[in-house]
Amino acid sequence: TMFGTTRYADELSKKTEIILQTLYEWNQATPSMVEKAKQIRTELEEINLVFNGYEAKASWEEVPPGPQPLNRRLRYLMYTHNSNTSAITKTEKDAYEILKEELPPVIKNLNETGSKIETLQREMQDMGAPWIPGQTPEL
Numbered sequence: 001t002m003f004g005t006t007r008y009a010d011e012l013s014k015k016t017e018i019i020l021q022t023l024y025e026w027n028q029a030t031p032s033m034v035e036k037a038k039q040i041r042t043e044l045e046e047i048n049l050v051f052n053g054y055e056a057k058a059s060w061e062e063v064p065p066g067p068q069p070l071n072r073r074l075r076y077l078m079y080t081h082n083s084n085t086s087a088i089t090k091t092e093k094d095a096y097e098i099l100k101e102e103l104p105p106v107i108k109n110l111n112e113t114g115s116k117i118e119t120l121q122r123e124m125q126d127m128g129a130p131w132i133p134g135q136t137p138e139l
Contacts, residue, residue, distance in 0.1 A: 001103065001107075002070065002071065002074050002099070002103065005051075005103070005106070005107055005110060006051055006071065008110060008114070009044060009047050009048060009051065009110055012044055012110070012113060012114055012117060013041070013044045013048070015117060015132070015133075015134060016037060016040050016041050016044060016117060017041070018132055018133060019037050019040075019117070019120065019121065019124070019132060020034070020037045020038070020041065022124070022129060022130055022132055023037055023124075025130075026124075026129055026130060028127055028128065028129070029124075029129075033120065033123065033124065036116070036120050037120060040113060040116050040117055040120070043109070043113045043116075044113060047106060047109060047110055047113070049069075050067075050069065050070060050102075050106055051069060051070050051071050051106070052069050052071055052072075053066065053067075053068070053069030053071075053072060054066065070099060070102060070103060070106070073095050073098060073099055074095075074099060076095060077092055077095045077096060077099075080092060121135060
């Protein structure tokens with residue numbers, strides 16, 4: 001679920017960048033469309049931060065204190081139990097429970113953001129915007 005959600009977020013980010021580029025180049029784009037696309041990009045950046053945290057310049061120890069990123073928590077869980085023959089530890093169970101608690105709201109936000117992208121795409125298409133990859137062409 002985490003991997004699929006992360007990939008979906010990446011796809012939405014790429015689509016948003018294509019939409020923004022299209023809006024910048026399209027002479028009928030309205031300022032409100034550009035603002036909507038920028039807001040969507042900001043929402044996706046916030047979701048990416050929840051998944052991946054702040055980017056480390058050299059090593060993880062240099063990142064300022066903050067919430068544990070979901071992908072880091074999952075990697076820890078997978079790494080500590082990989083090739084392990086003992087029972088799952090309390091720490092591993094706790095990490096899994098935290099993921100089960102923190103992931104559903106992120107998925108909900110991501111789905112809402114995806115709906116905003118679809119709405120913006122329909123609005124653009126209704127106004128005759130150029131075709132965008134992943135969009136069904138219409139006559």
